[in-house]
Amino acid sequence: MSSIIQLLPDHVANQIAAGEVVQRPASVVKELLENAVDAKATDIKLIIKDAGKSLIQVIDNGVGMSVTDARLCFERHATSKIRQAEDLFSLHTKGFRGEALASIAAIAHVEMKTKQDQEELGTHLIIEGSKFVSQEVAVLPKGTSFAVKNLFYNIPARRNFLKSDIVEYRHVIDEFQRVALAHPNIHFTFYHNGSEMFNLPQSNFRQRIVAIFSGKTNEKLVPVQEETELVEIQGFVSKPEFAKKNRGEQFFFVNDRYIKSGYLHHAVMAAYDGILKDGAQPSYFLFLSVPPHTIDINIHPTKTEIKFDDEQALYAILRAAIKHSLGQFNVAPILDFDRDATLDTPYHYKDLEGVIPTVQVDANFNPFAETQPTKSYSGSGSNYKKTEIASSWEGLYVGLKQETETFSASSNFSFENEEVTSSLFDLEDAEPTIHRTYQIHKKxxxxxxxxxxxxxxxxxxxxxxxxxxxxxxxxxxxxxxxxxxxxxxxxxxxxxxxxxxxxxxxxxxxxxxxxxxxxxxxxxxxxxxxxxxxxxxxxxxxxxxxxxxxxxxxxxxxxxxxxxxxxxxxxxxxxxxxxxxxxxxxxxxxxxxxxxxxxxxxxxxxxxxxxxxxxxxxxx
CATH class of the missing domain: 3.30.1370.100 (MutL, C-terminal domain, regulatory subdomain)
Known part of the structure; x- marks a missing residue:
């Protein structure tokens, strides 16, 4: 009986692998930008047309590749990032699988130009659907240029599944922002259909955030910084009053790699507990630096999820660091039930010396005397005058009976009728009030x-x-x-x-x-x-x-x-x-x-x- 299992041809295997690596134009942008960062580039340009469907080009000034490396980089599982399995737990680069370029070349027209600094000439390669069309020697600047044209040209069903240009363009921007935020020391430029969308010069992390998300972002940010043996946290969170309905401006970076983590997001929300409106989402841009051997980044095809060795401790540290920053910058209220605010010393009193009050006593004062002279009591700098009183307390009531008798019932005084009526209006003929609707529990x-x-x-x-x-x-x-x-x-x-x-x-x-x-x-x-x-x-x-x-x-x-x-x-x-x-x-x-x-x-x-x-x- 003949065997029914056979090895797939390389171009078919590459197309299948492309289904995992390349889902849309933004996937290509992510892979090419990360390769440029790994090539130690200091200036990276991203050029796209029609939201990446027609052209995606990344130009960098990195180390470049030799002729052999330029040809070998399009082979499956060919990479310069790792040598053995143990290297997966000490990664310091973005990509490491060696499938990205092979997958991209299987479903698009790829043109690559690369040159190393010490070489006089570079290499110009053209590949269409995993097939090498040409390889030439060319005069090129230092670095590498990848141009990916007509994405999914040989898989029309996959191309039909792409969304509109607006949606695909937004996904491309998302990937560009993630890489640009993670590396503020690199100059990034982004062009779409000939128009410059972003020009991000080298800067610090705060300036990079403001350059990407508009000028008003600067006043929203609260710095967060914490350093422990387990993790080092740096970054910014937003003030509660600037929280939004969507989760667009939320970024976690672990060892300069963008990740998604619902567990860490819950830690951030716990730090904001009680100071956010219902449904509001704070913005945050947080860098976490952990030892590479304490994380596993090989658990998801897109490498956007990471497994931590001690997630519970990381959760507690992150929540405490954010809560401390919000309290330190008077963003969140601080409750101390053991503190009496009335005992606080005002600032304008802190350098003043206390004044000892003085009391003066009149030794000749007799409370049983018929008349008393005017006395002065001095205490704490204030004076009190005591006036003369009548010779006897009975004199206060003399003549009171005669005065009251003058207001008798026979006096010619008229008083306003104080009778209180039961109602201001006669409601005998009025219609009774009819309630047509009732509200229950305000719902x-x-x-x-x-x-x-x-x-x-x-x-x-x-x-x-x-x-x-x-x-x-x-x-x-x-x-x-x-x-x-x-x-x-x-x-x-x-x-x-x-x-x-x-x-x-x-x-x-x-x-x-x-x-x-x-x-x-x-x-x-x-x-x-x-x-x-x-x-x-x-x-x-x-x-x-x-x-x-x-x-x-x-x-x-x-x-x-x-x-x-x-x-x-x-x-x-x-x-x-x-x-x-x-x-x-x-x-x-x-x-x-x-x-x-x-x-x-x-x-x-x-x-x-x-x-x-x-x-x-x-x-x-």
Missing amino acids: YIVSPIKSGMVIVDQQRAHQRVLYEQFLVNMTVHQASSQQLLFPLNLYFSKNEMELIAELQLSLMNTGFVFEETQKDHVVISGIPVNITESEVSLVLEQLLSDLQDGIPESSFSQNDTIAKSMAKSLAVKTGSYLTEKEQENLVNGLFACKEPNVSPFQKPTFITMRVEDIDKKFAL
Whole structure:
């Protein structure tokens, strides 16, 4: 019987491996940038076109490669990072598998130019689908240039799974930011479709954060620093008042490698316990330096997850370090129940000497004397004058009886009638007050109907009402706007500004008026009539959070997403008290909607209870 198991050809194996390494253009950007960093480059340029679908090019001034290395680097499991299995536990570089370039070359057109500093000429290679097309000697500058063109050209099904250019571009920016934050000592430049998006000169960590996330970031940051035998922590966290709805600005770096860790994120949130609003997420940029042998970074294909030897101790140290920093910079309140604040010495008293009070006693003072002269008592620098009193206390009441007798009942005085009436208005003919709605636990509204009663969820009902209002305004283009006396300046990161630019037309249809749009902020001079000025930033933050996975391409889907997000932000929340008039308006508005049964998120807005159902409860 013939064997049915056979070795796969190299080009097929490379395409299969590419499925793990290369998921989208951002994956290629990550691998090439990390290779440039490992090559000890001090200047790295990233150039992409069409969000990386047409071109991804990384140019560095690193050590370069020889002719042999240039050819060998595209072979599977060929790497300069490790030599034996023990090296996996003492890694100081980014990549080490030796599969990245081979996988990229299997699914794209790759052009590589490289030259070492001591060599006069470099090497120019062209590869298409794992096949070497040409290899030439060329005059090149020091370093390496990788150009990856037409990604997934030979796997059209995979190319069709790519998202829109906006979504893929955001993923590329995410990968670029992670590498750029981890290495502030390297000059990074980023170009997209011929336009310069980022120019990050060599700087310190704080300056790099501000350069990437806009100028207002500087005033948000609180430094964190802690050094122990187990870990060294450096970085910054944000002040609680600058917390956002989304988790976009949260970065952990372990030994200069970006990682994701829900366990460490929980430690950060525990440090903010009690000083954040519900649903708010703080920003943090934290560097953790640990001995390489205490971590295992080979547990995930993308190397974004790490296994620590002692996670519990690391959790406690991280939480304590952040909590200490927040308290040290007066960001978090410090409670000390053993301390009496009234005993604190004011600053303007700290150098003053105490004054000893003096007391003067009059030895000739007789309290039983008929008359007393004026005396002066001196104590603590103050004087008290005692006036002469009557010769006898009985004299104080002399003539009191005669004075009171003058005000007799026969006197010609008229007094205002002090009779208190039971009511200011005669209510005999008035209609009795009828309560049509009742609020229960500040969450549900109960309204009687002929067959029984309706119980309405106030938050979901308001979401449905607002959702249909916003949707009509955006489709009919008749939204009304209220002008602000003082325009609002709202600052966002470059990622968020890209989203706002795409959504600007739809937001204008809801009632927003954009007076000015800059690279890092927008100026809003008008807002929808049902939004207060203080709610604008919350609405936009919620909208950006809901669109993290991308903006729908069709205009209707885009309007639908915006209407849902704004309705969620502005709807009355559970726990809010509503007056009877507000309750009635909400119930009437709900049943005037086209689809009153469910909220915009397909949750029921109300339930009905018939009298028969209530009777059955009592019959038990």
